[in-house]
Amino acid sequence: MSLTSYVTLGRSGLRVSPFTLGTMTFGNDHGWGSGPAESKDILAAYLGAGGNSIDTANIYTNGHSEAIIGEYLSASPGLRDRIVLGTKFFWNLHSGDPNGGGPGRKATVRQLEDSLRRLRTDYVDLYWLHNFDPVTPVEETLRTLDDLVTAGKIRYVGFSDVPAWATAEAATVARFRGWAPVVALQLEYSLLERTSEGELIPMAQALGMGVLPWSPLRSGFLSGKYSSATTGADASGVDTTRAAMVGAPRAEDYAVIDTVNEIAAELRVSPAAVALSWAQGRPGITSTLIGARRVDQLETNLAALDLTMGDQHRARLDEVSRPRLNFPADNNAALSRLARNGGTTVDGVPTPLSPLLAASAARY
Ligand SMILES: NC(=O)c1ccc[n+]([C@@H]2O[C@H](COP(=O)([O-])OP(=O)(O)OC[C@H]3O[C@@H](n4cnc5c(N)ncnc54)[C@H](OP(=O)(O)O)[C@@H]3O)[C@@H](O)[C@H]2O)c1
Structure with a gap:
């Protein structure tokens, strides 16, 4: 498999690479991400390998991630229309303004205009509702998004981190109203977080939604930097700056982390490749969101596309990470x-x- 093994996103005609480039690490104003130059090198490496799908959000480094992508696109004539560019709205970037974020009509339109300005484009391919708002009527959000599709400012609609019941309600309302459908979901999914298998992933399969798993390495816990021997009990090997951002693995995570490391050693590949290949190969998964802070991390992660794990290795990983799902x-x-x-x-x-x-x- 390669980045050019494009797949359709849910029940839509949009083709995306099997790995989408996550850009939450772009912009280093919070102390640990990649600066503009390295971020652009990461973009160049991903696009150069045939990748066509880029994910950002208005909130990532307070708009800096979008601005870096916008700068890159404006310096590369013709590139914009060849890529699938997704961004998200919800988080409020306008302190003190109650309509600065969220999925109401006024806020949604303004957030899109701000994102388009930073991204230096006049449309995004995927516009994601970033989180669940129990207050705004779902009809208001959906009708606004449908209007934005009609206006040519967005092409497709996705939902991220929204409960399954609320997403299913939205999908049903959109279908019966003839509004733009929810074609894709973003959800946290990895060998250390599989509870989406209870409701969200079966819903996506049943309703024709593509699934983009985020934090497939659980913020790096499955990248090989952790093991019970080196970072386990006394956590002495943990990078404390990064741990302040993402925490550290729990004691019970190490059974999974050690198994990933063992299988990687047996197959002579990186632990990241094992974890990413497992995620991308799971039922219902369309395009895994890969996160890299440096170009070498991106290259290691892209090598996961060359890995085909056998049934025995997959079964070991499935078993050691088996989740306890909610009723029913x-x-x-x-x-x-x-x-x-x-x-x-x-x-x-x-x-x-x-x-x-x-x-x-x-x-x-
Ligand atoms: N919709 C949502 O709510 C949501 C939430 C989170 C993320 N996302 C999207 O999903 C993307 C991926 O999420 P994520 O960044 O959390 O993914 P991740 O792959 O779980 O974690 C990325 C981090 O893991 C480490 N890493 C990655 N590759 C590595 C390698 N080969 N070797 C060693 N360490 C490696 C790096 O940490 P260090 O910095 O410690 O090196 C990197 O910052 C984001 O960029 C974003 O686009 C969406």
Whole structure:
């Protein structure tokens, strides 16, 4: 596989690379990210390898990430239309202004205008609602986004970090109103955070949404920098500046971290490649959001595309990281097993499981 093995994003015609470049690390005003020059080198390396999908947000380094991308695009004629550029709205960048953020109509339009100015473009391909707002009526947000599609300022709509019930409601409202659909989700997903398998990922599969997992290395915990031997009990090997930002692995995370490191050693690849290849290969995943602070990290991460793990390695990783999901996951899994036995007609002809039920039964 390579960055040019483009896949369609959910039930849409938009083609994206199997890894999307995350740019939360762009801009170093918070003390640990990449400065403008290194950020542009990362962009060049990703695009040079055939990548076409870039993810940012208005909040990343308070707009600096978008500004760095905008500068890069304006210096590369013709590039803008070839890439899939996504940004997000929600977080308030205007201190003291109650309409400076959030998904209301006034705030959404203003946030987009600000992002377009920083990105030096007149449209974004994917416009993501960055978080859940229990106050604003979903119809207001969806109608605003649909208007922005009609106005040619955004091409597609995505939801990030919104509960499954609220996303499903939004998708249903949009479908029956004929408004722009929610074509994709962003959610935290890695070997150390699999609880989206309970509701969000099955919802995405059922409703035709692409899934972009974020923090696939759990902010670097799965990159090989951690192990029970070096950073475990006394945490002596932990980079304390970075730990102040992202915390440190919990004691129970080390079973997963050590297994990733062991498999990487067996396969003679990096731990990051193992963790990223696992994430990208999971059911329902469209394009994994890779984060890199330096070009060498990006190159290590892109090498994950060359890795095809065998069933045994995948099974070991699945098992050691198996999540405890919220109700009704276990209850439904038990019922789907029953359906397999009980799904016969009176004359004994087995009734095949629906593909959805069969997929969920196979998971347990
Ligand atoms: N929608 C959302 O709410 C949301 C939330 C978070 C992120 N995102 C998106 O997802 C993208 C990825 O998230 P993330 O940055 O948290 O991903 P991540 O891959 O889990 O963590 C990235 C960090 O891991 C370390 N790292 C990455 N590759 C490495 C390598 N090969 N070797 C050693 N260390 C490595 C670096 O940390 P050091 O700085 O310590 O070197 C880097 O900053 C973001 O850029 C953003 O676009 C979205």
